[in-house]
Amino acid sequence: MQPEHCGTRNHIEVWNERVLPPGAVQLRFRAVLRGSLLPILVWVGIACFVHFVYDPVMTAVLSGLFACSFALGFGLRRRAGHSARCSIYGALGGVLDKSMAGF
Structure with missing residues (x-):
């Protein structure tokens, strides 16, 4: 896999997709966290x-x-x-996404 395509929205699923930019663009860690605010708050609340x-x-x-x-x-x-960068972002987004599947 080419490094320039690894950090795209195609590989990093974020629970709240409204904060993601359109198309396959490089994501920042802030966008992953901003898109996952609800799952993070649920984990912290629990x-x-x-x-x-x-x-x-x-x-x-x-x-x-x-x-x-x-x-x-x-x-x-x-x-x-x-x-490694894509794996960290994807693992965090994946855990938060899958933990909210029941809601």
Whole structure:
């Protein structure tokens, strides 16, 4: 895969597509985060709820689940031949996208 085509909207799915520019253009990390504000807020809200209602250990377990999902997505993208930058963006966007699939 050519490096100039790796960081495009075709490879990085963001939950809220309205913030993405039209066509296949290079994305910045800010666009990935801005497009994923709702899933990020949901993850943080659930972590805060679990921390106060249950135990801080459960928050660590939830954070570990997020980290494992991110690492798996990163590894799969690197194995598919994507650049490290594209793999990081895609793994973050993928975890946030798939976690919001039920909503």
